[in-house]
Amino acid sequence: MNMHIQKLYDKAAKAERLIIGLMSGTSMDGLDIALCSVKNSGANTDIRVVNFKTGEYTDDFRAKIKAVFSKNEVNLQLVCLMNEHIADVHAQLINEALIEWGYNSEDIDFIASHGQTIFHAPKSLHQLADYPNGTLQIGDGDHIALKTRIITLSDFRQKHLAAGGEGAPLAVYGDYLIFSEAGEDRVMLNIGGIANFTYLPGNLQASQVFSTDVGPGNTLMDQYMQKHFNQFYDKHAAVAMAGQPNPALLSALLDCSFFELGFPKTTGPELFNLAYLEKAQEQSSTTKLSPEDVMATLCHFSTVTIANAIKRCFGEEARAQVFMSGGGMHNPLLVQKLKVELPYCHFLTTEDLNIDPDAKEAVLFAVLANETLCGKPVDFGNRQGVPSVCMGKISLPG
Template identity: 65%
Template sequence: MNRNWQKVFELISKPERLIIGLMSGTSLDGLDIALCAINGSGAETKVRLLEFKTVGYSDEFKTEVKSIFSRRDADLQMVCLMNDKIGLIHGDMILEALDEWGLKPEDIDIIASHGQTIFHAPASLHGLPGYPNATLQIGDGDHIAVKTGIITISDFRQKHIAAGGEGAPLAVYGDYLYFSKKGEDRVMLNIGGIANFTYLPADNDAAKVFSTDVGPGNTMMDQFVQANYAGMHYDKDAMLARAGNVNEALLNGLKAAPFLNAGFPKTTGPELFNLHYLKEAQQGSGTLGNQGSIVLSNEDILATLSAFSADVIIEAVKRCFGDQAAPVIYLSGGGMHNPLLTERLKRGLPEARFLSTDDLGINPDAKEAVLFALLANETLVGGDIDFGGREGVPSITMGKISLPF
């Protein structure tokens, strides 16, 4: 028998597997690396987060990724080259992390790699008749496997699309496996580049569970800061936005996208919510600063973008639970560190209780990387979980296996 498959069969029978989960989001901050010990599967899954770190990307590397990120005119040769380069760089980062943690590649059973999304194109967004939902993550799994010598599972989103989903969000699967609790309605709210949440019902009925994108999290704020403040990547602690004022006309203009009124589940990305979208909202609301229109400071625009991100989350939660929404909301993602955004969330949902996944034993910054470790574990040893056959939530396992030798 091929020795790779021999190892696969052996680790399937192990009571506990050491799995490294990787996540690189649309903010392009760096690579999240989570070392997890996982035993069981399905509703019996137990996870221990053993180590976690984020390895920052160099400015040069960020520029290379941005040259092909969310661009219809991306250079095809650069897409091809970066697919391999990202895999190699992620492989090096994993080896450096293992060395720092005093571990060797042979100590690790599996790597679960999300890859780097460079374009997300659900049919609801591209609107082209005859074309399916599509998404593209690069950072080749074979390169990671060969570089590290560790079996790698990657490209999770393609199976989701093939089975009738939109390729995102995938948090529904990991959130249900790890965070469900009988007797408590939970919202697992992740505010990354895009804000998304998973609804976990108090009765633990998997057929009621769903995960959905709701709109922009940090992406528009980050893009605006990077375009208007040299050397800054984001508005740390909302210091810039706090110096501004929310403009209601622009805020209403930002809320005009049909996506925001579409039913759940749904998915989106920076392909929609970007600086072009902001400019159109400014034009429509008379706040672009042209002759005869309102002139807003950069700080006013940032304050309004922060309010926009908070409001789309508030409105989405209320659609699920009503105006007196009182779920327990567990925060994760970079947006939870934005005090202006979270203050508005708490004012808009006064009956809700806000915690973080730290209160459930998972570092909120590590949550998405842990998610992919959970998905990889299900690929290997998971059984059938019935999510009710609803559109957008196929009952499947995901990921493609890359062997190192």
């Protein structure tokens, strides 16, 4: 037997595994690195975050990602080169984190790498009859495995596509295994670049669980701040709080067929971008609106789309336990407006469930890797968008 296959077998058979989960989202603020201790699998999964940090991206590296990100036309040579370059940078950030935390590569059993999404193209968005759902994450797993000397699982979304899903959201799998609680209906709300949530019924029936994107979380606000204020995001919602939401612009922003689609569904910055905003401003005759009022409206737009989706599941007087994670939970105006829109819901964060909310997405990929290595597919029923599969390609470090 190949020695790396033997190591894979031995590590997968351990009672406790150290798995590094990686996440770099559409906000591109850095690489989330979560070192997790994982025991068991399936409904008995026991996961603990041992260490967590966000490896910072340089402005130059972020600009290089943006050059190939969410564009219909890009330089194909750059896409090819960035597949390798992103992996090299991620490997370097992992190695630096291990040194900081006092670990050697031999101490770590596996890496679970999400990669960097550069394009997401479900049929609902591309509307090309002869083509399937598509998504593309780059940051090659072989490069990470070789340069960290750690077995790496990557490219998780392709199996989801192959089995009939849209490649997202994948949170349903990890959320169900980590956060389900008998007798309590829960909503795991992640407000990243795109906002999505997982519904976890208190009866623990996997066939009723689902995840769905609901619309823009931070992506439109971040894009607007970067263009008009040269700031990466609206820190403490200072700009949005200085403005007032404009009803006409809000109405135009909400006038999109995506919001009428059933759950589950996916979307991305391919739809919700500055061109989308500019079109809405033209339709609503609000092109002269102050930047502060635009930001206030965009914040309200994200809030309303999240609240409407939750009401769609639970009714106008929705009474759910909502556990937040993602960068949007740090936006005080967005959270304040959510509480107004959903007055009967109880808002918490995943910190209340012993998982750092900033680490949650990275932790979920550690769980996905653990299931591929040590578990078996959970039966989510024969439903569109939630195929019962294990995901991730395995790259050996030699």
